[in-house]
Amino acid sequence: MPDHIDPDAYVPRYYQLANILREQILAGNLEAHQPISSERELEKIYKVSRTTIRPAIDLLVRQGFLYREHGKGTFVSPPKLQKGISELTSFTEDMKRRGIVPGQKILLIGYVEPPEKVRFQLELGKHVQEVLCVDRLRLGDGAPMGLQTSYYNLPDGLSFTREELEEIGSIYALLREKLHLIPTEADETLEVTVASPHEASLLRVEAGSPLLLSQRTTYSQTRKVFEFAKILYRGDRYRYFAKLTR
Amino acid sequence: MPDHIDPDAYVPRYYQLANILREQILAGNLEAHQPISSERELEKIYKVSRTTIRPAIDLLVRQGFLYREHGKGTFVSPPKLQKGISELTSFTEDMKRRGIVPGQKILLIGYVEPPEKVRFQLELGKHVQEVLCVDRLRLGDGAPMGLQTSYYNLPDGLSFTREELEEIGSIYALLREKLHLIPTEADETLEVTVASPHEASLLRVEAGSPLLLSQRTTYSQTRKVFEFAKILYRGDRYRYFAKLTR
């Protein structure tokens, strides 16, 4: 890990500085509630202007690593505030972060006529006849974790095959690399429901067991809705995390 | 709504500008995906420097009203992206936003010896003997919505009475006005569970009905944990919203 800022680097200086400071915090060089160097000191230390320092600190404040107090200084947040904000992640990433090995069984992949609800969520016009649908059983450490049904509104007849999905594993990775589609924002709702006999048998629980239903619409970098995904999580195996701010 | 920026105002100029632009968007003067004036044009229009323009736009981008595209311009987000991020709100505020009339029935208020789990969440030392506990039935439009149990670690013997809580209604409002404690951040987890006979009778559902369990630790402006709250929501009446970003 570099301890200085390269003015000619490809990444912006404020970003380099944020990385340096974050590393120091995570390495434990700085105690919780301890002040970091003042902005004017950081100017001298890293030979960058305060105009560069501030966005770096802004970033770390938003990420929960630091907090400012006007007239007093900038301080290190206690460890509990340092992890897990409301980040948009795929099931695969989510599991990895929890230290669980993700897996999946593809139940169905192909074009279907969208139900009215999906048509609404994907903001489809009346002329759109079919959308790509992927039905998957999601696994965590080999055992059923959830049941996911996703619908995709892809640009201009672009698509992918079952083989490609099986090879890469993550639809998000596939969309990013093959179609240059990057999820940037999503609206999610969570509610409870109970397992139908069919869902129960796939998830290996009793019919009528409580499930957590997540429904998400995902926006690409061009601000278009491209995905509507429903995931039914097993109530006994999944817990949702969120970080709230004022 | 003013359409110009007052250099002598108490509120910062970038904040005034953000308010002006947000009003224009909400008023519908600007269509979705339509570009707003470029940053250099805004300099001339509002007689402020680009250093002021950028934080204003930053703010609106974070709030979901605008999005930038390098080399192209800054654009108005479609309406669906404009509301509801992961904001820290009390039950009372939450209900009001949904257009539901909040209510409550206080079941218990007083000092109790904290269970081990609460002791851990509130980061209490071994010497702390008792913490304030409030048990409430939460109502929405008069009918049971959830069952909340909250524990408070208040500074220096500060406290409040049942009468004060009944008068003001919201603990957050009470803490803010009486004790100058402002919630600024919280960690929340959500999971499903089923109603015990006792919970079921209070919530007026069948025993064994699915419930949504929210558990939250809340941090004050001094970065200390001051609240641990559990809310059991009726599965058939409550849905959780979140906005996710990359």
Place this chain on the structure above:
DNA sequence: ATGGTCATGTGGCCATTACCACTTGGAGTA
């Protein structure tokens, strides 16, 4: 027609300079 080049406009980044508001602690005063 096709493809490359380039001027122009946009947001992204950054140094410099300056002043304001808030906090703190020590000097000075009553």
Place this chain on the structure above:
DNA sequence: TACTCCAAGTGGTAATGGCCACATGACCAT
């Protein structure tokens, strides 16, 4: 002793000026 006041240090806001990276369309050469 107790109080007030103020200087110094901190983060907050802001103007000015500049260069870079990216997107686009007009223009030119092929």
